[in-house]
Amino acid sequence: MELLGYITLAIFIVTMVLTLFRKINLPVQTVLVLVSLVNLLIGFLFRIASDGFTSAILLPNEMIGGIILHPITALLGGLFLAGALEATKGFDALKVIIAKLQKSPIGLAGTLVIIINLPVIASLPCGRIIAAALLPLLFSFGWEGGMGLLTKTQLVVLIGAFTRNAMGSCGPSPIGGVGQIGEGFLGAFFPTASDGILRSPQAFSLMIGTAITALFLKIISQKLYPNDVTLRDKPTTIGFEEEKKITKIKAPFRGYLSLIIFVASLLIAIFQPFGKMPVQTVLVAGGILIILFCRASIQDLMGGIILLPVTAMASGFLAAGVLAATGGFDALGVILKSLSAIQILGVAGMLAIFVQMQTILPLSCSRILTAALVPVLYLFGPAKFNLITWPQLAIVMAAYMINATTSCGPSPLGGGGTMGEGQMRAETGFIKGAYTFASMAIMAPIAAIYMKFMNFTVFSPENPEFSQNLLVLALFTLVIIGISGGMMGIVSRSIGKDVAKNWNLQLIYFLISGGIAGAVLALAVYEIKILQIAQGFIGGVIAALLIGLMVPKTLAAVRRAA
């Protein structure tokens, strides 16, 4: 069984990496289904040899158990509702409201900041629900979308930041979010963990990560890939008639009605005032109300459904299901644990790599790996291997979880971020650098620091050090942002025409930031211990190297070569 795990894990990782680098030129769904089949076959033969035919015949059931229906149906529900909103001119109603808000005291900038952070405010259990519904609206802020409020550059930043925020919002969600997986495990020691021990570290670092993503997209990504966004800016010469068309947006009554139903369904899904009820049911009920009252046809609603991310997610779960059934994830746990025996890494270095695992291998839904890796992390704690204590485990869990939940963002394999790239008319991979950087260098260390200095005191409010810790958290956050921001400025200024040089520059930047992130994590876990901090730094550099290597040098050219 053990050998089988290594074999299936190796097949999975090698094929995924080759697909990420586009060396395997097939849709990811096909690749994943083929990998699942091959692994299933190997598992079948091994099982027959070791446990007999009766055992082998149960293997497909174990594989199907890997499919997590919830994000798939949540996405379908979100797309369904978005289709309804679109068909009934609900987006036009929203545009009118935004045009009015823009003239209010909060202005356009304030409105946009609220919109960008809407996903984390709503905290739905899958970021795609709100992204599917609102991304078309954000697009409409540009010239091509009809409102002409923002330039191309601004639109890229807006859509990129919004999508980043959305594809991480499943972390702090209290209604079936991914973060609850970690909270469930931490409940073994912290009695109140399942009430949301990870929620605030995730929400806090996600908001800061969103801001850093926006900055990265503005000053680095657009310079690295200048020709890979096909959005158009408003032409300098524009006729009076056209100008009039842009400024005069009207919406029919049914548009407002469908918008009200949409907002109400979101609120019901989030606050669950009528008792516990699946989000999907609420969304579909909202869609049906829109059909009834706003005269949308079922066809309109179905038209909103994009099958690509759905199938990508489902095939990912299948592949993970086979890995789990054949012991592939157990093998991964053993490999990770043995990393800690390497002198130069130690436990601190291994953990620095572990928390970045899902940024290194971003799959189409964070649940695919999280469901497998959180139990491994749990075993590192007092429950089995005793490598770390419970509070240390909670700190590492906070850092791990935020990176895990944001990992569908940069995934080119049908991840949530591709929805954003589609909306900003960018090549696949355009947002990868910004997203992976924000996860690796900003979100993980900030979540760890937050857990260390805030949550433990919040969870024991009698602690007099509360305000002192607040200050420490603020200082750390400022230092982390300051270093990243400063270095970002230097990189931005050094970007030139030479693609290879630009990429090397970005890689070095990643390495330094990754090292710092690893060191901060070690500091949060071990406090001021030089050896562990150095080990954390080295682990962070290794993780950053693996992450940096995955960021594409060029986008369009990759495809030309393929």
Add this chain to the structure above:
Amino acid sequence: MTEDKDTKKDEQEDKPIGARFEEDQPYVMPGIRRFQFFTNVNDRALTKNLNRAAMLGIASMLAIDVGKAVVNKNPQTIYCYECRACYGTQDKCPVGIAFQAELVVSARVADYNRFLRNGGLKCIRCGNCQSFCVQYLNLPQIFGTMQLQTMEALREGKIPKSMVKKAFEKGLINQAFIDEVAEFLEMP
């Protein structure tokens, strides 16, 4: 970025963007390009039917996943978020089951191995874990149904002895089932 630079870029983009796609590919709506890309790679597969078969495979697996839960008379399991909030039950579970979500998922697809391994046959259906579930799923009922199915499968010889033996040795079988399980293990 200044207006000037933006205008320059705009000029660049008026050129055909053939580098991204085959020249003869019609430029449909922007944003649809990603799907064009997938259609393009579609053509490069060994056989077009490979991708079709994969899609069919995914669709049927999803259908089986949902269908099995219904056929197995455990349709509630479809609504499980797999969020693991139920792990918060901890010592409120009188028999010390730690991973309730695993039992829910195994009940959905009739994965006897996972059910046995996580102590499914140890559960006494007290219902303490139910209040921890974010969906308030009827967990004791789900587990009870799966227990009956597992015992049925055991009688029909669908579960290999080695799997049951492991659970037995770890004390993962409760009083209600232990005699029958012991008898099953003693069978030649």
